[in-house]
Amino acid sequence: MVKIAVLVSGGGTNLQALIDAQAAGAFPNGNIELVLASNAKAYALERARAAGIEAIVVSRKSYEDPADYDQAVVQALQSRGIDLVVLAGFLSILGKAVIDAYPDRILNIHPSLIPSFCGAGFYGLRVHQAALDYGVKVTGATVHLVNEIPDGGKILLQKAVDVLPGDTPETLQRRVMEQAEWKLLPQAVAMLCDQLDGASTGK
Ligand code: GRF
Numbered sequence: 557m558v559k560i561a562v563l564v565s566g567g568g569t570n571l572q573a574l575i576d577a578q579a580a581g582a583f584p585n586g587n588i589e590l591v592l593a594s595n596a597k598a599y600a601l602e603r604a605r606a607a608g609i610e611a612i613v614v615s616r617k618s619y620e621d622p623a624d625y626d627q628a629v630v631q632a633l634q635s636r637g638i639d640l641v642v643l644a645g646f647l648s649i650l651g652k653a654v655i656d657a658y659p660d661r662i663l664n665i666h667p668s669l670i671p672s673f674c675g676a677g678f679y680g681l682r683v684h685q686a687a688l689d690y691g692v693k694v695t696g697a698t699v700h701l702v703n704e705i706p707d708g709g710k711i712l713l714q715k716a717v718d719v720l721p722g723d724t725p726e727t728l729q730r731r732v733m734e735q736a737e738w739k740l741l742p743q744a745v746a747m748l749c750d751q752l753d754g755a756s757t758g759k
Contacts, residue, residue: 558586558749561638563629563646564593566680568600569733570644570665570741575607577742586749590636592629594648610636616648626653633657640748643702644741647679655704662702662709663748665741667732669714670698674707684725684732693719695728697736699744712747713740 562571571591578588591604594616604611614632619625630653633641643650643664655662666674666683673686673695687695696716701709715736719728 558583558639558752559589559637560586560640560642560745560749561590561592561633561636562588562600562604562642562644564591564598564600564644565595565647566598566600566645568598568603568645570737571600572603573738574642574644574742574745575603575609577745582742583746583749585753586640586745590632590638592632594646600645622649622651623653626651629654630657639752640745641702642741642745649706650702652704655702660701660710661748661752663712663741663744664700664702664707664709665737665744666698666700666707667695667729667737668698669694669696669716670700670707670711674698676706678707681725681729684728687719688723688725688728695719695732697732697740699740712744715740 562574564571574588588609591600591609591611593601593613596613596615601611614628616625641658641662668674668683673683694716696714698711699713700711703709717732717735
């Protein structure tokens, strides 16, 4: 069984999509064992608790040195035997210590078609504002592996979403979540669970 941790910072709609997908049997060889929030106010914590999943806060603000934060995150994950890490609306940058501890085993969902509108400073509504400012007619979401470059790891899945006349950043974000993010992330988790489960059983 692949032990999954989901790292969150906000509302947790992507976490909820994973919880619902797991309940529907989308990744039978994986189990969400932990939700880790970078701040105590993340509503995602309530979603975890409602689903009976251990929910902890490793507050970014509590650590002056980013390297100490990374170590606290690694310790929280490794002490629970986590195999696969999913960043679902997680807003803190994870440093080398975390990436080295989980090589090719950290997933991130980004709300654009990378390499457009990504990298430092592109998160949440800012991504959709940039897409609208540029005037693109199609945007979407990307699931990628995490490396030390923000939004720079290997792309695993992408899904396109139309930009509609009159879209605001909020209406576009909602459509990208509904039509792309909430579908892609469970698919990517299922892919990685198959890979990791296969590796451990030599399939
Ligand atoms: C979403 O736009 C997601 O693409 C980005 O963070 C935002 C909030 O996600 N990664 P959630 O509702 O907290 O899952």
